Amino acid sequence: MGKYDYKNEKDLLLAHKFLMKNLLDNAGTYRNSNVGVGGKDGVTHVAPPQYLVPQLMGEIFQWLESTDEHLLIASCVFHYEFEFIHPFNDGNGRIGRLWQTVILTSLKDFFAYMPIESIVRKNQAKYYHALEASGSVGESTPFIEFMLEIIIKSLKDYIKESKKSDQKSDQKSDQKVLALIAKNRDVTIRDICIQLKMSESGIKKILKKLKDENRLQRVGSLKAGHWEIVDEI
Numbered sequence: 473m474g475k476y477d478y479k480n481e482k483d484l485l486l487a488h489k490f491l492m493k494n495l496l497d498n499a500g501t502y503r504n505s506n507v508g509v510g511g512k513d514g515v516t517h518v519a520p521p522q523y524l525v526p527q528l529m530g531e532i533f534q535w536l537e538s539t540d541e542h543l544l545i546a547s548c549v550f551h552y553e554f555e556f557i558h559p560f561n562d563g564n565g566r567i568g569r570l571w572q573t574v575i576l577t578s579l580k581d582f583f584a585y586m587p588i589e590s591i592v593r594k595n596q597a598k599y600y601h602a603l604e605a606s607g608s609v610g611e612s613t614p615f616i617e618f619m620l621e622i623i624i625k626s627l628k629d630y631i632k633e634s635k636k637s638d639q640k641s642d643q644k645s646d647q648k649v650l651a652l653i654a655k656n657r658d659v660t661i662r663d664i665c666i667q668l669k670m671s672e673s674g675i676k677k678i679l680k681k682l683k684d685e686n687r688l689q690r691v692g693s694l695k696a697g698h699w700e701i702v703d704e705i
Contacts, residue, residue, distance in 0.1 A: 519558035547575035548619040552612040
Protein backbone atom coordinates (compact mmCIF):
# COMPACT_ATOMS: atom_id res chain seq x y z
CA MET A 473 0.00 0.00 0.00
CA GLY A 474 2.89 2.35 0.72
CA LYS A 475 3.88 2.26 -2.96
CA TYR A 476 0.61 3.78 -4.18
CA ASP A 477 0.38 7.49 -4.97
CA TYR A 478 -3.13 8.51 -3.95
CA LYS A 479 -3.27 11.13 -6.74
CA ASN A 480 -2.35 8.62 -9.45
CA GLU A 481 -5.32 7.04 -11.25
CA LYS A 482 -3.11 4.31 -12.70
CA ASP A 483 -2.13 3.22 -9.18
CA LEU A 484 -5.80 2.77 -8.29
CA LEU A 485 -6.26 0.57 -11.35
CA LEU A 486 -3.21 -1.45 -10.32
CA ALA A 487 -4.65 -1.85 -6.82
CA HIS A 488 -7.92 -3.16 -8.27
CA LYS A 489 -6.02 -5.56 -10.53
CA PHE A 490 -4.00 -6.87 -7.60
CA LEU A 491 -7.04 -7.24 -5.34
CA MET A 492 -9.44 -8.75 -7.88
CA LYS A 493 -7.20 -10.63 -10.33
CA ASN A 494 -8.49 -14.05 -9.24
CA LEU A 495 -12.12 -12.91 -9.14
CA LEU A 496 -12.64 -10.88 -12.31
CA ASP A 497 -11.54 -11.37 -15.91
CA ASN A 498 -11.28 -7.60 -16.39
CA ALA A 499 -9.58 -6.76 -13.08
CA GLY A 500 -7.80 -3.42 -13.29
CA THR A 501 -10.09 -1.95 -15.95
CA TYR A 502 -13.26 0.09 -15.65
CA ARG A 503 -16.63 -1.54 -16.24
CA ASN A 504 -18.04 -1.76 -19.76
CA SER A 505 -21.71 -2.10 -18.79
CA ASN A 506 -24.30 -0.14 -16.85
CA VAL A 507 -24.96 -1.18 -13.25
CA GLY A 508 -27.32 -0.56 -10.37
CA VAL A 509 -26.43 -0.96 -6.72
CA GLY A 510 -28.88 -3.10 -4.78
CA GLY A 511 -29.99 -2.93 -1.16
CA LYS A 512 -32.56 -4.68 0.99
CA ASP A 513 -35.30 -2.60 -0.66
CA GLY A 514 -34.10 -3.27 -4.21
CA VAL A 515 -31.97 -1.00 -6.38
CA THR A 516 -30.79 1.94 -4.25
CA HIS A 517 -28.45 3.60 -6.72
CA VAL A 518 -28.16 3.62 -10.49
CA ALA A 519 -24.53 4.35 -11.32
CA PRO A 520 -23.59 6.72 -14.16
CA PRO A 521 -23.52 5.08 -17.60
CA GLN A 522 -20.37 3.12 -18.39
CA TYR A 523 -19.22 5.48 -21.17
CA LEU A 524 -18.92 8.31 -18.60
CA VAL A 525 -16.80 6.34 -16.11
CA PRO A 526 -13.33 7.22 -17.51
CA GLN A 527 -14.27 10.91 -17.69
CA LEU A 528 -15.73 10.98 -14.16
CA MET A 529 -12.78 9.11 -12.68
CA GLY A 530 -10.38 11.47 -14.44
CA GLU A 531 -12.26 14.45 -12.99
CA ILE A 532 -12.23 13.14 -9.42
CA PHE A 533 -8.48 12.50 -9.63
CA GLN A 534 -7.94 15.99 -11.06
CA TRP A 535 -9.90 17.35 -8.10
CA LEU A 536 -7.79 15.26 -5.71
CA GLU A 537 -4.65 16.70 -7.28
CA SER A 538 -5.75 20.34 -7.00
CA THR A 539 -8.01 20.56 -3.94
CA ASP A 540 -7.10 22.67 -0.91
CA GLU A 541 -9.37 20.62 1.34
CA HIS A 542 -7.75 18.95 4.34
CA LEU A 543 -6.95 15.34 3.48
CA LEU A 544 -9.35 14.10 6.16
CA ILE A 545 -12.17 15.80 4.24
CA ALA A 546 -10.75 15.06 0.78
CA SER A 547 -10.44 11.36 1.56
CA CYS A 548 -14.13 11.20 2.53
CA VAL A 549 -15.24 13.14 -0.55
CA PHE A 550 -13.21 10.90 -2.82
CA HIS A 551 -14.57 7.78 -1.12
CA TYR A 552 -18.17 8.89 -1.62
CA GLU A 553 -17.71 10.06 -5.21
CA PHE A 554 -15.91 6.81 -6.03
CA GLU A 555 -18.82 4.75 -4.72
CA PHE A 556 -21.26 7.00 -6.59
CA ILE A 557 -19.41 6.43 -9.90
CA HIS A 558 -19.07 2.70 -9.10
CA PRO A 559 -16.36 2.35 -11.76
CA PHE A 560 -15.72 -1.42 -11.61
CA ASN A 561 -17.88 -4.47 -12.17
CA ASP A 562 -17.00 -5.66 -8.66
CA GLY A 563 -14.77 -4.66 -5.75
CA ASN A 564 -15.90 -1.03 -5.62
CA GLY A 565 -16.49 -1.01 -1.86
CA ARG A 566 -13.15 -2.59 -1.08
CA ILE A 567 -11.19 -0.32 -3.43
CA GLY A 568 -13.02 2.80 -2.22
CA ARG A 569 -12.18 1.98 1.39
CA LEU A 570 -8.61 1.04 0.47
CA TRP A 571 -8.07 4.31 -1.38
CA GLN A 572 -9.32 6.39 1.51
CA THR A 573 -6.74 4.57 3.64
CA VAL A 574 -4.04 5.32 1.05
CA ILE A 575 -5.00 9.02 1.15
CA LEU A 576 -5.02 9.13 4.95
CA THR A 577 -1.73 7.23 5.21
CA SER A 578 -0.11 9.98 3.13
CA LEU A 579 -1.27 12.34 5.90
CA LYS A 580 -0.13 10.19 8.85
CA ASP A 581 1.61 6.82 8.71
CA PHE A 582 -0.41 5.33 11.56
CA PHE A 583 -3.54 5.19 9.38
CA ALA A 584 -1.94 2.16 7.72
CA TYR A 585 -2.40 0.33 11.03
CA MET A 586 -6.06 1.29 11.39
CA PRO A 587 -7.38 0.89 7.83
CA ILE A 588 -10.80 2.18 6.81
CA GLU A 589 -11.80 -1.39 5.93
CA SER A 590 -11.49 -2.40 9.59
CA ILE A 591 -13.25 0.75 10.79
CA VAL A 592 -16.20 0.22 8.44
CA ARG A 593 -16.50 -3.47 9.30
CA LYS A 594 -17.44 -2.46 12.85
CA ASN A 595 -20.02 0.04 11.55
CA GLN A 596 -21.19 -1.62 8.33
CA ALA A 597 -24.93 -0.91 8.52
CA LYS A 598 -24.34 2.76 9.36
CA TYR A 599 -21.79 2.99 6.54
CA TYR A 600 -24.29 1.89 3.90
CA HIS A 601 -26.97 4.09 5.43
CA ALA A 602 -24.63 7.11 5.16
CA LEU A 603 -23.97 6.33 1.49
CA GLU A 604 -27.71 6.11 0.81
CA ALA A 605 -28.38 9.29 2.79
CA SER A 606 -25.85 11.22 0.70
CA GLY A 607 -27.36 9.79 -2.46
CA SER A 608 -30.82 10.92 -1.36
CA VAL A 609 -29.79 14.53 -0.74
CA GLY A 610 -27.44 14.65 -3.73
CA GLU A 611 -24.29 15.64 -1.83
CA SER A 612 -21.56 13.94 0.19
CA THR A 613 -22.08 15.82 3.48
CA PRO A 614 -23.89 13.02 5.41
CA PHE A 615 -21.22 10.53 4.36
CA ILE A 616 -18.37 12.92 5.29
CA GLU A 617 -19.88 13.52 8.73
CA PHE A 618 -20.31 9.79 9.32
CA MET A 619 -16.76 8.92 8.23
CA LEU A 620 -15.19 11.68 10.32
CA GLU A 621 -17.11 10.53 13.38
CA ILE A 622 -15.94 6.93 13.11
CA ILE A 623 -12.37 8.02 12.25
CA ILE A 624 -12.29 10.13 15.43
CA LYS A 625 -13.66 7.23 17.47
CA SER A 626 -11.14 4.83 15.93
CA LEU A 627 -8.28 7.26 16.62
CA LYS A 628 -9.29 7.46 20.28
CA ASP A 629 -9.44 3.65 20.48
CA TYR A 630 -6.06 3.44 18.73
CA ILE A 631 -4.47 5.88 21.19
CA LYS A 632 -5.96 4.01 24.15
CA GLU A 633 -4.63 0.65 22.91
CA SER A 634 -1.23 2.19 22.10
CA LYS A 635 -0.94 3.52 25.65
CA LYS A 636 -1.77 0.09 27.03
CA SER A 637 0.87 -1.45 24.77
CA ASP A 638 3.44 1.17 25.82
CA GLN A 639 2.67 0.53 29.50
CA LYS A 640 3.15 -3.21 29.02
CA SER A 641 6.42 -2.58 27.20
CA ASP A 642 7.61 -0.23 29.96
CA GLN A 643 6.74 -2.78 32.63
CA LYS A 644 8.72 -5.47 30.80
CA SER A 645 11.75 -3.16 30.54
CA ASP A 646 11.47 -2.31 34.26
CA GLN A 647 11.44 -5.99 35.16
CA LYS A 648 14.44 -6.75 32.94
CA VAL A 649 16.49 -4.00 34.59
CA LEU A 650 15.49 -5.13 38.07
CA ALA A 651 16.33 -8.73 37.18
CA LEU A 652 19.88 -7.74 36.17
CA ILE A 653 20.34 -5.72 39.35
CA ALA A 654 19.01 -8.62 41.44
CA LYS A 655 21.75 -10.84 39.96
CA ASN A 656 24.50 -8.24 40.37
CA ARG A 657 23.93 -5.15 42.49
CA ASP A 658 27.24 -3.69 41.24
CA VAL A 659 26.15 -3.81 37.60
CA THR A 660 26.95 -0.59 35.72
CA ILE A 661 24.66 1.40 33.49
CA ARG A 662 26.94 0.52 30.57
CA ASP A 663 26.60 -3.21 31.34
CA ILE A 664 22.80 -2.90 31.50
CA CYS A 665 22.80 -1.11 28.12
CA ILE A 666 24.88 -3.87 26.54
CA GLN A 667 22.89 -6.76 27.99
CA LEU A 668 19.48 -5.31 27.19
CA LYS A 669 20.59 -3.73 23.90
CA MET A 670 19.13 -0.37 24.89
CA SER A 671 20.46 3.18 24.72
CA GLU A 672 22.08 4.83 27.72
CA SER A 673 19.37 7.50 27.79
CA GLY A 674 16.69 4.78 27.78
CA ILE A 675 18.29 2.93 30.69
CA LYS A 676 18.78 6.12 32.69
CA LYS A 677 15.13 6.95 32.16
CA ILE A 678 14.10 3.53 33.52
CA LEU A 679 16.45 3.84 36.50
CA LYS A 680 15.08 7.29 37.35
CA LYS A 681 11.53 5.99 37.09
CA LEU A 682 12.32 3.05 39.42
CA LYS A 683 13.95 5.40 41.92
CA ASP A 684 11.05 7.88 41.75
CA GLU A 685 8.65 4.99 42.42
CA ASN A 686 10.81 3.97 45.41
CA ARG A 687 11.48 0.57 43.89
CA LEU A 688 15.24 1.08 43.57
CA GLN A 689 17.96 2.89 45.53
CA ARG A 690 21.52 3.84 44.78
CA VAL A 691 23.77 3.33 47.82
CA GLY A 692 27.01 5.28 47.63
CA SER A 693 28.45 7.10 44.64
CA LEU A 694 27.76 6.28 41.03
CA LYS A 695 31.30 4.90 40.63
CA ALA A 696 31.90 3.18 43.97
CA GLY A 697 28.36 2.46 45.15
CA HIS A 698 25.82 -0.26 44.33
CA TRP A 699 22.12 -0.76 43.63
CA GLU A 700 19.58 -2.05 46.12
CA ILE A 701 16.06 -3.14 45.22
CA VAL A 702 13.75 -1.55 47.78
CA ASP A 703 11.49 -4.60 48.15
CA GLU A 704 14.51 -6.63 49.20
CA ILE A 705 15.83 -4.14 51.79
